[in-house]
Amino acid sequence: MYYCYLFEAKSIQDYLFQSNKLKDVIAASERLDRLIDSTKDSVLDQVLKAAELESDLLNRDVNTEHTIHFLRCKGGAFYAYCQQQAPLVSLRSAWTLTLSQLFPSLIYTDALSEAPSLKVALDKAMAGLNAARNTPQVNFPLSSTLIERYSRTGNGVVPLSSLAQRACVKDEFKNDSALDIDTELHRQAYQAFDMRETAALQDRFTPENRQGAIRYPIDFEKEFAFSGPQLKRKHQREAIKDMALIHIDGNGLGILLRQLKSALKDQSDTVYCQAFRDFSEALNKATVAAARIATEQVYQHVIAENDFYEACITLPMRPIVLGGDDVTLFCRADLALDYATTFCCAFKQESERALVDVFKRYLSDSGLFPYITASGGILYHKAGHPFSHSHHLVEALCDKAKVLTKSVYGTQSNKVGPAALAFYRVSNATQSDLSQLLTQAQTFSVGEDQRLTVGQSSYFVEPLSTTEADKVKDGRFLQQLRDLMPQEGSVTPVSMAKWRQMMTAIAQHDLDEAKRIYHRAIELCLDADAIATFKSALQQLVPKDALCHEDWYWQLTGGEDGKMKGYQSFINDVLIVHHFEPALLTNNVKGDTPCSHK
Known part of the structure; x- marks a missing residue:
C-alpha cells in the first residue's frame, strides 16, 4: 500500500503584503523562503528531524519502507509518499502544528490519501488537494x-x-x-x-561572482535610488519616485507535468519519484539562473550610469519571491521592462539547459518544446503606493500576459506559447480590478456609440517564429513600440509630444483633432524615407486582417455576428514605454542579453 501527503501554501502574495510595510514584506518573504527546501536549513528538514522521521530530503539514496520520499519540495509546496501510513500521519501532525506556530494566518491546503499503487495514490491526493482549495477555511487566530x-x-x-x-x-x-x-x-x-545585511532569498537573485558586492535596499525612502545621476538637483530626484512591481510566472508547467506523468505511467515507483524530483530541482535551478542574469543587467546599468566602481553597490531593486517558476520583486521604474524581458529570455534558455536530462530520459518522444517560457506583469506606481493595492493588479497583469501567450497554440495544445509581458501605470490607490481600471483609464467615447481603447497592455517579449506568426492574427511584440520612439541620429515623423497631444484630444473625445495632429506631423516631415520606415513600423502593430481607419488605430470586431465592437490603438502603451525608458548612456556596456532582438 502507498500513502501520499501533499501540501501547498496558498495566497502567498496576500500574506506577504498584508502589513503594507517593506521591512515586514522582506522578513515574511525571507521566512517563507526558508520554509520548504531540500536543504538542512529549511523548516521542513527541521520538522522531519524533530519528529525523528526518516526521509530522502537531503540524501536521495535512503530507501526503506518507512522512508518518506519527496517528489517535490520547492516553492511553498511539497509532495511526499511512503509505504507506511504512520510516518506521513506524524509528518502531517508535526508540520501543521509548526505552521500554526510560525505562520498563524497563512492559508494552506493539504491532503492525505492511500492506494495500492503510487500513481493512484498521487491522483487521489491531488483530487483531495483540489477539493481543499474550494473548501472554506476558518482563519486562526480568531479576533x-x-x-x-x-x-x-x-x-x-x-x-x-x-x-x-x-x-x-x-x-x-x-x-x-x-x-x-x-x-x-x-x-x-x-x-x-x-x-x-544578510538574507538567503536575496543571495539567490545575486550572481555568484557578485556575492558580497551587491546589496538590496530595505528602505525605499532612504536607500532606493529612484533616478540616476543625470538628474543633478535634489528637487528633480525627489519628484521622480517611480518604481515598478514585477511578477513573472512560468508557462506550460501543467502541460509538461501531464506529459511527464503520462510518459512514466509504466515506470517503477522509484523512477517515477526520481523524475518528478529531478524536474522540481531543474525548474528551480532555471529560475535562479534567469533571476541572476537579469540582476547582472541591472548591476551593469548602475555601474555604467554612475561611472564608478565600489566594493559594494546597493541596486535599485528588492527581491520579494523566488520559488519554483515564480518571481516577484520591486525595481526602479526605468529598469523594470529590461529586467523582465531579460528574465523571460534567460528563463527560456536556462530551462532548456536545466531540463535537458529530463527530456532525454523521459520525454524524448513527447513532441514538446524542450523548454518552458515565462510571462509576467509590470505595475508602475509611485513609491508611496500601498503594497496591498499593488499585488492583486500585478497578478492580474500576469494573467493578461498569459492570455496572449495561450493565444498562439490555444489552451488544449501541448505546445508552450512564447513569453509575454503586460504593463500598466497606476496613479492612485484603488481596489478596482484590472479590467475596470483599463476601461476607465484607456477607453474613450469618440462618436455616437463608438469607443476607442488606447492601449493593448500585453505584448510578446520577442518576435514570433514563422510557424507561431501563422497561428495568430496579432503578433505584436515590445520592440515594435520602441521602433516608434525617437532614435539618436534619426528623424521621427511623429514625436512623443505629438502622441501625447493626440492622447489628450482622444481623452477629450475629439478624434478628429487627434487625426489632424497626426497628419500635420506627417506633412511637416520632409524625409520620405523616415516616413516610409515609420509607417512600416506602424503596420507591424496592426493585427492581420484588421480594418484600419488610420495608420494608428483599427476597428475591432467580435462575437458570432462579427459586428463592430469599437476601435483599438496602442498610443498609451508607447507613451508608457517611452516614459520609463532608461536614459541613453554612451558609456553603458551592458554585455550580451539573452534577448536576441535587443
Whole structure:
C-alpha cells in the first residue's frame, strides 16, 4: 500500500503584503523562503528531524519502507509518499502544528490519501488537494470584537516579545507599539536574522561572482535610488519616485507535468519519484539562473550610469519571491521592462539547459518544446503606493500576459506559447480590478456609440517564429513600440509630444483633432524615407486582417455576428514605454542579453 501527503501554501502574495510595510514584506518573504527546501536549513528538514522521521530530503539514496520520499519540495509546496501510513500521519501532525506556530494566518491546503499503487495514490491526493482549495477555511487566530486590533492588518494585537521590541526601537518601527501575531513574528525574524545585511532569498537573485558586492535596499525612502545621476538637483530626484512591481510566472508547467506523468505511467515507483524530483530541482535551478542574469543587467546599468566602481553597490531593486517558476520583486521604474524581458529570455534558455536530462530520459518522444517560457506583469506606481493595492493588479497583469501567450497554440495544445509581458501605470490607490481600471483609464467615447481603447497592455517579449506568426492574427511584440520612439541620429515623423497631444484630444473625445495632429506631423516631415520606415513600423502593430481607419488605430470586431465592437490603438502603451525608458548612456556596456532582438 502507498500513502501520499501533499501540501501547498496558498495566497502567498496576500500574506506577504498584508502589513503594507517593506521591512515586514522582506522578513515574511525571507521566512517563507526558508520554509520548504531540500536543504538542512529549511523548516521542513527541521520538522522531519524533530519528529525523528526518516526521509530522502537531503540524501536521495535512503530507501526503506518507512522512508518518506519527496517528489517535490520547492516553492511553498511539497509532495511526499511512503509505504507506511504512520510516518506521513506524524509528518502531517508535526508540520501543521509548526505552521500554526510560525505562520498563524497563512492559508494552506493539504491532503492525505492511500492506494495500492503510487500513481493512484498521487491522483487521489491531488483530487483531495483540489477539493481543499474550494473548501472554506476558518482563519486562526480568531479576533473577537473585544480584542484590540493592529491598524495595518485588522488582526488582533499580541504582546511584543523581547526580539520584536528591539526591532521596534529602530527608527523604521518606532511608531509601532502593538502588532498582530504574524507581524510580531516577522519583526522577531528581522531582528534575529539581521536582515539589514544578510538574507538567503536575496543571495539567490545575486550572481555568484557578485556575492558580497551587491546589496538590496530595505528602505525605499532612504536607500532606493529612484533616478540616476543625470538628474543633478535634489528637487528633480525627489519628484521622480517611480518604481515598478514585477511578477513573472512560468508557462506550460501543467502541460509538461501531464506529459511527464503520462510518459512514466509504466515506470517503477522509484523512477517515477526520481523524475518528478529531478524536474522540481531543474525548474528551480532555471529560475535562479534567469533571476541572476537579469540582476547582472541591472548591476551593469548602475555601474555604467554612475561611472564608478565600489566594493559594494546597493541596486535599485528588492527581491520579494523566488520559488519554483515564480518571481516577484520591486525595481526602479526605468529598469523594470529590461529586467523582465531579460528574465523571460534567460528563463527560456536556462530551462532548456536545466531540463535537458529530463527530456532525454523521459520525454524524448513527447513532441514538446524542450523548454518552458515565462510571462509576467509590470505595475508602475509611485513609491508611496500601498503594497496591498499593488499585488492583486500585478497578478492580474500576469494573467493578461498569459492570455496572449495561450493565444498562439490555444489552451488544449501541448505546445508552450512564447513569453509575454503586460504593463500598466497606476496613479492612485484603488481596489478596482484590472479590467475596470483599463476601461476607465484607456477607453474613450469618440462618436455616437463608438469607443476607442488606447492601449493593448500585453505584448510578446520577442518576435514570433514563422510557424507561431501563422497561428495568430496579432503578433505584436515590445520592440515594435520602441521602433516608434525617437532614435539618436534619426528623424521621427511623429514625436512623443505629438502622441501625447493626440492622447489628450482622444481623452477629450475629439478624434478628429487627434487625426489632424497626426497628419500635420506627417506633412511637416520632409524625409520620405523616415516616413516610409515609420509607417512600416506602424503596420507591424496592426493585427492581420484588421480594418484600419488610420495608420494608428483599427476597428475591432467580435462575437458570432462579427459586428463592430469599437476601435483599438496602442498610443498609451508607447507613451508608457517611452516614459520609463532608461536614459541613453554612451558609456553603458551592458554585455550580451539573452534577448536576441535587443
